[in-house]
Amino acid sequence: MKRKITLKQIAKELDVSISTVSKALRNSAEISEDTKQKVQAFAKLYNYRPNNIALSLKNRKTNTIGIIIPEIVHHFFSKVIQGVETVANKRGYNVIIGLSNESFSKEVINMEMLANGSIDGFILSISKETLLMQDYHHFNETMSQGMPIVMFDRVANEIQCDKVIVDDFKSAKKAVTKLIENGCKSIAIITTKDYINVGRLRTQGYLEALENNKMPLTSSLILKIDDSLDMEHNLAALENEIEQLFKDNKTIDGVFAVNELYALSAMKVARKLNIKIPEDLQVIGFTDGVLSKHSTPSLTTVSQHGKLMGEKAAELLIDKLEDQTETEEETFSTVVIETELVERETTI
Numbered sequence: 001m002k003r004k005i006t007l008k009q010i011a012k013e014l015d016v017s018i019s020t021v022s023k024a025l026r027n028s029a030e031i032s033e034d035t036k037q038k039v040q041a042f043a044k045l046y047n048y049r050p051n052n053i054a055l056s057l058k059n060r061k062t063n064t065i066g067i068i069i070p071e072i073v074h075h076f077f078s079k080v081i082q083g084v085e086t087v088a089n090k091r092g093y094n095v096i097i098g099l100s101n102e103s104f105s106k107e108v109i110n111m112e113m114l115a116n117g118s119i120d121g122f123i124l125s126i127s128k129e130t131l132l133m134q135d136y137h138h139f140n141e142t143m144s145q146g147m148p149i150v151m152f153d154r155v156a157n158e159i160q161c162d163k164v165i166v167d168d169f170k171s172a173k174k175a176v177t178k179l180i181e182n183g184c185k186s187i188a189i190i191t192t193k194d195y196i197n198v199g200r201l202r203t204q205g206y207l208e209a210l211e212n213n214k215m216p217l218t219s220s221l222i223l224k225i226d227d228s229l230d231m232e233h234n235l236a237a238l239e240n241e242i243e244q245l246f247k248d249n250k251t252i253d254g255v256f257a258v259n260e261l262y263a264l265s266a267m268k269v270a271r272k273l274n275i276k277i278p279e280d281l282q283v284i285g286f287t288d289g290v291l292s293k294h295s296t297p298s299l300t301t302v303s304q305h306g307k308l309m310g311e312k313a314a315e316l317l318i319d320k321l322e323d324q325t326e327t328e329e330e331t332f333s334t335v336v337i338e339t340e341l342v343e344r345e346t347t348i
Contacts, residue, residue, distance in 0.1 A: 005046040008144035014038060017330040022146050064094045065317060066114040068124035070102050070154070075260070075289030076306045077125070080152060083310020084123055091318050093120075100127040102227070108138045120321050121148040123313045126156060128227045132195045134158075150317045152309050154198055162316040163334045164309050168198050171302050171339040172205025173212075175284045176256050178300075178341060180213045182348050184254030184282055188221040188245060190262040196227070202258040202286065220249055225262065235265070242269045253281055260287040263299055267346070283346040297345030309337050 011018045016035065024031045024039035025048075031039075042048075065088055069077045085095050096119060098110035107127045114122070122142065130136070131154065139159050143149055152164040179187050189206045192199030203222070210217055223245045228234055242265055246252060257263035263285025267277060275281045277297055285292060288303035312335045 005043075005048050006144055007146075008140070010039065010042055010046075010048065014042060018144060019146060019330060061321075062118060062120050063092055064096055064119045065314065066096050066098060066111075066119035066122045066124075068098045068100055068107060068110050068114075068122060070100050070125055070127045072097075072099050075291070076153075076287050076304060079306030080125075080310035080313070083307035083312075084314040085310075086307070087311045087314035088318070091314075093314075093318060100130075102128045104129040104133055104135065111138050111142060115142060115145075115147060119147075121150070121317045123150045123152065123310075123317055125152050126154040128196055131156070131197065134195075148317060148320045150313045150320075152313045153304075154196070156197075160332055162313075162320065162332050164313045164316065164337065165334065166304050166309075166337050166339050168201035169205040169208070171286070171341075172202035172256065172258070173209045174205075174339075174341055175286070175302055176206045176209035177213070178343075178347065179254040179256065179282055179284060180209065180215065182254075182282055185215075186218070186221065186249065186251040187215075187254035187256060188223065188249065188252050190223045190225065190242065190245070190255060190257040190266060192227060192258060193224050199224075199258050202256075206256055218249070221245075221252070238262075239265050239269050242266050243273070246270070246273055246275070255281065255283045257283065257285045260285050260289045260292055260299070260301070263301070263346075264291055264295055267295065267297075267299070278346050278348050282348060284341075288342055292342075292344070300344045300347040301342050303340045303342050305337050305339070312337065 007018050007021050011021045020031060020035065021039050024036045025043060027036065067081060067084055071077060081097060088095050096114060098114055100107035100110060104127060107130055111122065136156055136159055139149055143161065150162045150164065155163045155165060176187060189203060191203045194200045207217065223241060225238060225241065246269060255266045257266055263283055267283055270277055270281050277283060283299065285299050285301040288301040292299040292301045316333060
């Protein structure tokens, strides 16, 4: 009995794209006769049976894009959605939003639900639990049936798809270098666990800035926060960890935080400990949300330009959905958005 085979496996065996296999099996005029015969013969040999639901979805455009985001109450993700909707509406597409809530299972369920005929393709940022598990089967299965994915911000290098990112390493290095230039001698970083790629890259940028400026690396100045402390009901525990960081390192005069929440929590703890900002402690965050602008003092931060990221992600996805050009090998792009260091009152 011959093994079951998928579109993706046929494509790999014949060294062509999944789209080519799909079209060849439908006897599309876009595919050469030689390629169609090879694909159809191979499929027959292995008794390939197409997923009729998936094929019907591929053939029936909904002019709707699905967005999967890790959390809804987050300025960055709301700006990305705004950018996606701006481009999608201009080009005649609607947008449906799904929320993974940082959960692998919810991410999978959202994708299965939306891929049942509701949408033509996905724009998504990977949940923390998925990054921790490194289980990306749902992305590969979705794309193997001809539904494109564009990832933004949190991406997986193992997945071959279009991506929109910022240079997290370079941006963090620039921010920490700014603290050094401002006279900071003992700079702490409040970051995520390493399995979250953006936090890992920003930590590497911090380390590079210290090394380039011949500043000693002190392990006690690196605070890696458990992601469960990001939740609203755990903010007191987050603040306790930051307070302990300050108490264990009384010479801290600079903090680089890899997101807005960590930066604002550090400022709150500093006020509690009667540490003056920016006279005694300078702080730089990442994201540039509404809270950064309106905090007291206002927060110096790295702007990711979330709306622009959303616009670029939508353009990549819609261009792929509307591209009628047939190539033997599908190509993917990674767009890098330039960040900006927005200086406010938490730095001198």
